[in-house]
Amino acid sequence: MSDTPEKSDDKSVDLADLDGSVEPETLRRVLQNLSLACVIADYSSWEILFENATFFQWFPPKGDRDGLLTERLPDLNQAKAEERLKKWRPISFEAETKPGGREIPLEIELRPLPGDDGTLCIVECRDIAKRRQAEYMLESYSHMAEKNARDLRREKERVEKLLLNIMPRSVYEEMKDYGTVTPQRFDDASILMLDFVDFTEMAVSRDPSALISELNDIFTSFDRIVELFGCERIKTIGDAYMAVSGLPEANPEHAQNAARAGLRMRRYIERRNTAHTEAWRCRIGIHSGPVVGSIIGIQKYVYDIFGPGVNMAARLEVQSEPMQITVSETTYNLIKDEFRLVDRGKFEVKGFGTQRLFSLETEIAMGR
Amino acid sequence: MTSTMFERYGGFAKISQLVSSFYDRVLDSPLPSPYFAKTDMRRQIDHQTKFIATVMGGPTSYTDDALERVHAKLEITDPAFDEVAMLLKETLEDFGVEDADVRVLCEEFVSRRRYIVDR
Numbered sequence: 001m002s003d004t005p006e007k008s009d010d011k012s013v014d015l016a017d018l019d020g021s022v023e024p025e026t027l028r029r030v031l032q033n034l035s036l037a038c039v040i041a042d043y044s045s046w047e048i049l050f051e052n053a054t055f056f057q058w059f060p061p062k063g064d065r066d067g068l069l070t071e072r073l074p075d076l077n078q079a080k081a082e083e084r085l086k087k088w089r090p091i092s093f094e095a096e097t098k099p100g101g102r103e104i105p106l107e108i109e110l111r112p113l114p115g116d117d118g119t120l121c122i123v124e125c126r127d128i129a130k131r132r133q134a135e136y137m138l139e140s141y142s143h144m145a146e147k148n149a150r151d152l153r154r155e156k157e158r159v160e161k162l163l164l165n166i167m168p169r170s171v172y173e174e175m176k177d178y179g180t181v182t183p184q185r186f187d188d189a190s191i192l193m194l195d196f197v198d199f200t201e202m203a204v205s206r207d208p209s210a211l212i213s214e215l216n217d218i219f220t221s222f223d224r225i226v227e228l229f230g231c232e233r234i235k236t237i238g239d240a241y242m243a244v245s246g247l248p249e250a251n252p253e254h255a256q257n258a259a260r261a262g263l264r265m266r267r268y269i270e271r272r273n274t275a276h277t278e279a280w281r282c283r284i285g286i287h288s289g290p291v292v293g294s295i296i297g298i299q300k301y302v303y304d305i306f307g308p309g310v311n312m313a314a315r316l317e318v319q320s321e322p323m324q325i326t327v328s329e330t331t332y333n334l335i336k337d338e339f340r341l342v343d344r345g346k347f348e349v350k351g352f353g354t355q356r357l358f359s360l361e362t363e364i365a366m367g368r
Numbered sequence: 369m370t371s372t373m374f375e376r377y378g379g380f381a382k383i384s385q386l387v388s389s390f391y392d393r394v395l396d397s398p399l400p401s402p403y404f405a406k407t408d409m410r411r412q413i414d415h416q417t418k419f420i421a422t423v424m425g426g427p428t429s430y431t432d433d434a435l436e437r438v439h440a441k442l443e444i445t446d447p448a449f450d451e452v453a454m455l456l457k458e459t460l461e462d463f464g465v466e467d468a469d470v471r472v473l474c475e476e477f478v479s480r481r482r483y484i485v486d487r
Contacts, residue, residue, distance in 0.1 A: 080461070092389070092462045131385070139381035146427065 037125035041069040043085045043110075044119040046078070058097045058104065058125060069123065073108065081110055085121055088112050094128070105132050167295065167303035168232050170248040175295060183294035189246035190258035190288040190331060191305070191313035192231070194222070194265060197281040197322045199239035206278070215239060218280065221268055229261040234305055242313075244305055247293055255288045255334035259360055262286055262325045269323070284325040285316025286360070288334055308352075315349045316357065325360040332358045339363050372425030373469055382463075383424070384417040390459040391416070399451045403442055423476045436483040443486045453478055 031038060037055035041048050046069045059072040070078050075095040084091040092109040106125045113120040163172050175181050196202075203211055222241055226233050230253075231245040243261060246254030262284045273279040289309030295301050312328060320326040332341055341358040349355045377383065391413055395401045404412065415430075415438075422430040456477055460470045 084458070089458065091458070093464070135381040135385055138384065139379060142380040 036127075037106075037123075039069060039123035040113065041121055041123060042119050043082055043121045046070045048072070049120070055123075055125065058099050058106070060099065073123075076108075076110075085110060085112050085119075105129055166301075168248045171293070171295065171303055181295040183292050184248070185290060185292050186247040186250070187290045188250060188252070188254055188288070189244055189291045189305075189309070190254045190286060190334075191291065191310050192243045192245070192258045192262055193285045193313040193317040194241040194262075195283050195317055196239040197283060202278075214276075214278070214280070218269070218272070222265055225264045225268065226261050229257045229264070231257055231261050235302065242310075244291065244293075247291070247305070255286075255331050256338060258286050258288075259325075259327070259331070259335050259339055260363060262360060263363060266323060266325060281322040283317050283320035283322060284360075285313045285318070285320060285327075286325065286331050287313040287316055287328040288331040312349070312352055315352065319347055319349070319357060320359075327358045327360050329356045329358070332356075335360075373473075374421055374424040374426030377424065377463075377465060377469075379426070380417065380421065383420055383426070384413065386459060386463045387413050387417045387420055389463070390456055393455045393459060394452055397451055397455060400448045400455075403444060403448065420473070423473060432480060432483050435480055439484045444484055446481075446485055449481055449485050 031050070032052045034052055035054060037058050038052045039048055039055050040050040048067055048069050055072075061072065063071060065071045070076055073095065075093060077093070081091050090109060090111040092107060095106050095108055096103050097106060098104070105128050107128045108123065108125045111122050111124075113122055160172070163175075167175070171181055219236055219241060222243075223233055226243045229245070230251060231243045232247065234242045234244055236242070243258070245251065245257040245261070251257065266282065266284065269280055269282055287309050289307065289312065291305040291307040291309055293303065293305045296304050316326040316328060326344070327335075327341060335341075340361045340363075342361060344357045344359050346354050347357050349357075374383070377386075391404075391409060395404060395409075418428045419430045419435075421428045453474060457470060457474050460473060465473070
């Protein structure tokens with residue numbers, strides 16, 4: 001700018017001069033050299049009465065009607081601006097300009113000129129590139145935060161799903177809320193034990209990985225059966241599968257549910273054997289009685305159930321012939337009206353003395 | 369339209385900018401500005417951004433209880449509230465928020481008058 005060398009002369013303007021008595025030409029030069037773009041316009045005609053150098057640089061005149069603000073600022077909403085200015089209110093908007101090929105983001109504000117009762121307004125355009133940078137940063141960080149929150153939520157769901165595999169939901173909720181689980185006694189429960197005949201021999205004689213994969217299929221199906229009949233899988237130990245019914249929520253049908261699950265498991269094995277060359281044969285024992293359920297362990301915890309009933313079910317399972325479901329007298333009394341059972345007579349059961357045992361055949365209503 | 373206003377108007381970054389501009393105007397206005405004499409404006413803008421984001425359906429939550437709590441004892445008058453409501457409307461318009469959305473947001477704002485204005 002040609003005015004620049006004269007800047008040193010500006011120093012001669014002392015404060016006394018500024019007190020309302022600055023030369024109009026000095027004021028004009030100050031405005032011309034402001035780093036923000038500034039225009040004085042008449043908003044009744046949008047005619048530009050004054051523009052400074054920065055405005056000229058940012059919005060260079062192009063066409064014939066370049067004396068009009070609306071031509072120079074294409075992003076200005078003329079109707080809205082007039083409406084606002086007539087109410088003596090400011091209006092602002094954002095726009096971009098590319099004076100030297102590089103895009104500059106701007107904030108443009110139009111204000112009625114104070115002290116003027118006509119239709120003059122001041123237009124100010126500020127470079128907001130720095131603010132845009134900050135916004136960009138903020139946005140990228142908030143995206144990152146949202147993504148992290150989402151990942152965390154997904155991870156939490158995954159952990160929850162894992163934990164729900166080893167304990168009932170109500171127990172999981174208790175553990176989540178209180179950090180510990182109080183052992184709880186369930187008076188009315190039925191325990192189902194299942195084991196495979198000659199599994200140890202099968203493991204030696206056959207390809208172990210194929211065998212395990214088959215066992216995995218079978219247990220996965222058992223999990224579905226157990227869930228279908230409102231039972232909980234407690235655990236598997238090698239080829240043994242243990243499920244319980246009547247907890248954590250009490251269920252008057254606990255014995256029937258365990259019986260149904262047992263029948264369905266046996267039928268699944270039967271069906272499976274007809275379709276495969278390798279036959280699996282299971283033994284099942286079902287007993288009804290009180291159990292205590294709790295989380296055991298701190299680092300490696302499992303939900304487990306305890307009580308003589310659990311041992312009894314294990315003994316009954318041993319008493320079963322291959323593909324037989326053996327039921328104790330207690331369970332028999334609970335389910336005899338709905339299921340067909342065969343009295344197997346009296347057996348000596350280790351730890352429980354002489355016991356009358358029954359073999360579960362079918363559900364009467366279902367007529368398997 | 370499935371996306372929220374929050375998404376359509378550019379998320380946190382854009383809304384915080386809008387709110388920042390809104391407070392520039394509030395502080396310039398003689399009626400409401402004295403209420404902010406001792407306010408940490410950074411926090412104020414942060415809170416208001418969360419409020420607006422909530423009203424726009426963003427991933428924040430701002431309860432009316434909290435609003436009532438922070439405005440108690442400020443002795444805010446109806447004219448000051450109306451002035452701020454008008455400034456909000458102008459800010460939203462200036463930021464290119466659609467008329468229908470401006471109406472919704474201003475209604476949401478004005479509907480909370482009883483939590484803000486001192487009775």
